[in-house]
Amino acid sequence: MGMRKVAIVGAGMTKFMRRAHETGKELSWQAAKIALDSCELTLDDIGCVVMGTAPDAFDNIHMKGDYLGDGAGAWRKPYIRGFVGGGTGVFVADQAWYHVASGLFDTCLVVAEEKMSSAMPHPQGNFITCWDMFTESPLGPSLLWFFAWEMNRYMHAHGITEREIAMVSVKNKKNAMDHPAAQLPAEITVEDVLNSEVMAWPVKRLDVSPTSDGAVALVYAAEHVAKRITDKPVWIEGVGWCLDTIYVGQRDLYYPKYVEYAARQAYDMAGIKEPSKEIDIAEPYDPFDYKELHNAEGLLLCGKGEAPKLLADGVTQRTGRQPWCPSGGALGVGNAIAATGLMKVAELFWQLRGEAGKRQVPGRPKKGVAQAWGDEMQVGSVIVLGV
Amino acid sequence: MPVEKVTQVSQTKPWYGALSSKYGEALLKTPEPGLYGQYTYGIAGERFFREIKDNAKITGAKCQKCNLIYVPPRIYCERCFEGLEEWCEIENKGEIHTYTIGWVDLDGSRLEEPVILALVKFDGVYGGIVHKVEEISADNVKIGMKVSAVFKEKREGSILDIKYFKPI
C-alpha cells in the first residue's frame, strides 16, 4: 500500500510501582533516555515524537500531553498525543508507525506514561467523569461494575467458571517474577484468587491488576535507517484499531467484536491467515484476568469461549505452544494504563530479539501480537511484530 | 530506585520521601465555588427525561432504515447516520442482561450491604438502562430475570426518578 517498512530499534522502561516519587515528565524522560541509549541514538537523531497517556483525570492536568512533552523529548519537534483510554498504549505504537511508514519521518520516539497515584483517594473515583452525565453518573458507577457486567456475561454465554478464569491471574503474576520492572510479581494459587475480597461480583481483588505509575518508550526507524542502527531490527508488520459504540447496552458484552476488527486489519496487513497457528507469542491486554481470555478470543487466537481450555491445557504458559502475556502482563508487571499497552509491545521486541532474559520464550519466536483495550470498554488496538 | 510493593490498597503509604501538592483539595475549599460543568440534556435527553418526569415512561427513538429502537433515545442513528424523528414508548418490562453485586464504593471502602447493579434490556430495543435492582436478595438475582422500573412519586427529570428495578 505504498508504505515504507518500519522497524523498532530500541526500547526502554521504568519500574512500575504504586507511588512513584518521579513526576510523569521524569518517568517519561527515564524511559525515553533508556530507549535512546539502548540503540545509541540521541534526541538529535529523532524526527518526531508520539506520546501516549490515558485520562487527564488521573493527574488532574488538562492537556496532559502538552505537559509531558519535554519529558518525552518533544522540544522543538513535531509532536502528537494519541489517546483512546486504556487502548492508548498500543494505539500510539500504531500511530508512531504511520508517522514513519508514510515517509514523513525517518525516526520516531514513542513514549507512553501513566501516573495514577496522583488521583485521590483512589484513581477509581476519577472515572466518574467518563460516564454519561445523565443516564449513568447519577448512579455513582464504579469502573468495576462495567468489568463485572462483562465478565458475568462472558461466563454466562459459555458456561465459564470463576475458577477457570482465576488461573490467568496465577499465571501472569508468576510470569512477572522474572520481570525486573514488575510491581506485583507473586506466586499465588487459584484458591487465593477465589478467596480474595469480592469487590463487584464476579470480580474479586486478585482478578484485578494494580494501579501503577510508570513509563515505556520505543524508537522506530525506517528500513534504510534501521539497518544502519542495528543488525536485529524487529519489523512492524501489521497495525489495526477500532472503536465500537460507547453505549454499554449496545455492545455484545460476551465478545469484543471491535478487537476482532482491529485484529483483522493488522493480520491482513501482515499476511497472517491463521493467527492461532502463525502467532508465536501474544500479549493481550489483561487489566482483569478474564480480559486476557476475552481479548485473546477477539484476537482470533482461538474460537469464542475456547480460551479457558487453552489456558487449562498449558498452551498459554511461557513454555507452551503459544504463550500469552509472558511479560507478566498488567496483572503482574502492573497497570500503568498507557505505559502497560506499550510495555506489551516492548515485550514482543525483547522476546523476538532473544533479549528477554529469564522471561525468554523458548524456540526462537518469530511473530508476536500485542493488544490494548479500554476507553469506555469499546476500543481495541493491535500491532503485529515479526523478525 | 526504591519500589513499594503492596497488595492491599489500605496498606498503601504516601509517596516515599516527597512533598506532595493537594491542588484539587485547595480548589474545592475556595470560598467561591470551584470550577464545574453545567450540562444541557440535549434534544433527545430532554424528551427522555421529560417523559420520565411527567408520565413515568421510558422513551426510545426509532430508526426505520436500520429497524433499531435506541434506548436512551438519540436524534441520529449511529449506523446509517440519518436523523431520527420517531419517538416510541417502551413497555416497562425489561430483562436483566447482566448484573454485578457491588461490595465496595468509589474509593474502595467496603459497603455494609451489597448493591445489585444491572444492565436492563427491553424486548426489541437496541441499548438499555443501567440501574439498581431491589426487592430481591443478591443470592437470588439471575441473568434473564424479568424486571420493571419503580418510579418515585415526586419526579424531577433524572435517572434517579427511577428508584430501582424490581423483579416481576
Ligand SMILES: [Zn+2]
Ligand atoms: Zn439507522
